[in-house]
Amino acid sequence: MGKNYRSELVGAFGCPIDENPTGVMEEAAFQAKGLDYRYLTIKVNEGDLEDAMKAVRAFNMRGINLTIPHKVEVLRYLDELSEAAELIGAVNMVVNKDGKLWGENTDGKGFLTSLRGEGISVEGKAVTVLGAGGAARAISVECALAGAAKVNIANRDAERGTELAGLINERTGADASFLPWDTKLKVPADTDILINATSVGLYPNVNDKPDVDYDTIKPEMTVSDVIFNDPHTLFLWEAGRRGAKTINGLGMLVNQGALNFTLWTGVEAPVDVMTQTLKNEFGLK
Template identity: 35%
Template sequence: MAIRSTMDYDKDGTCFERKSSVMEIDGHTALVGLIAHPAGHSQSPAMHNLAFEADHINARFLAFDVEPARLNTAIDTIRAFKMLGASISMPFKQAVIPLLDELDPAAKMIGAVNTVVNHDGHLTGYTTDGIGFVNALKDEGVALKGQTMTLAGVGGAGTPIAIQAALAGLKTLNIFNINDAAVVNAKRIVTEINEQTDCHATFTLLDHQDQFQDAIAQSDLYVDATGLGMGKLVDQALVTDPTWFHPNMTVFDTVYAPSETKLMRVAKQANVAHILNGQGMLLNQGAAAFKLWTGQAMPVEQVREHLFKED
């Protein structure tokens, strides 16, 4: 942390020196980056740069909107620029895996990566999304143990959410997804959960809307990890009828920008007890990633106060 001095004048014209605490960029400033497409909506730069400053760490976090065809180049840049690492977001959480040197055991089980750490050119992939989801619910007093949850979307965020929720004691998990490449992953997740945890998991295509509606009606939690409600899809949601929800449940949308999505507005119409966006998940997964990059704890409450003060 450097102290920058500037000259100012008081009301009677007397010159005085005004000092302010700022983080200055110099020849030793380390870099961390978000690799995503799109990336402009991300709050990760604000979150991590606040934490770097609060912890007096000489580093900066930038967002990089990477075209899918350039992902290889972006990952090579982590090594070339000697970056501390990177955050990985949609649509690269699975595509990045073959480009890394090693996977953390949890990331290997989940089959997705949201954090890359650079150890002298050796890139290791981790996943912190699942822990971020569970801790976000804990912060709001929402329990998972013994509960029934319906999850829509099993891409880069949905996969760790499913596995971590099962490990946290979830009783029943109903997974739904469109008929795309993620179906193979969804079936793998169901098998792993049923074999390695006490949770009973099932998978159904979203084409079966009656089953989707019935599953939500019988659930304590509905989690949307599809990405609908953000960017160009801001006006879209899988559930548009408030009668699908009931008051004694939690609706969790992993989207964090905008802070209120169409799904959340539908849940409000149903008087749902707990309606959460992805901000808590973002903060908690970010804290875990921050520790991996720096070895220091993120000042979570300080970051929360500044990052989400208008919400």
């Protein structure tokens, strides 16, 4: 005897969560690496997170992903935070380290890895970020920590945008500014990298695009979107039409998932398998 019938457990807590494809990608990765892990996609309603986090401990889960609406609230149930997660003020993944829950935010790091994969570095660059929500906070803080010289934050809600720009100025070496965004946003001419980190264009509203003066996008710019469902956004199409290099949201999704895989298992992630699994899931070549 001595056989092990118990799988290691990880997963995601969120609501809504039914359409989140992360489990398919992570399970393909576990299989590719011969790891006996299971990824559970779990609906946790707002107000139930405390009980759900107790379950992470009680079930001896190796870790968990957090998505809408739990990324900020989870902070109060954790024992430790990474420096970046503390700065960002939100956590998208937790590792259970022998009973101690450690929170990290891999959204922005996944974004930077995706950019690097396309040969783009943010070091010394001027970055303009649309949005000041969870994804925008992670991306703009990680860009600043990775050496971006300038970070412009454009957001409809001025308070959220100003707060994020202030945080970057206070806590990182980058020079941050808030751009008010009431009507068609003019992209600052010195922008090297423009990022849509709003939820505009997300399925089912695939015919929506951020309210930008698209003629202010120049061919020298790199333009990226966080939206991965569908990754062929109108925002990227408009930018591509102006000659800009475009990078869709699938790379960020795969690369944050790859970082999570390694943090949970200690094993290098099979990024190619994860990318292909997601492409198949979205019917892409």
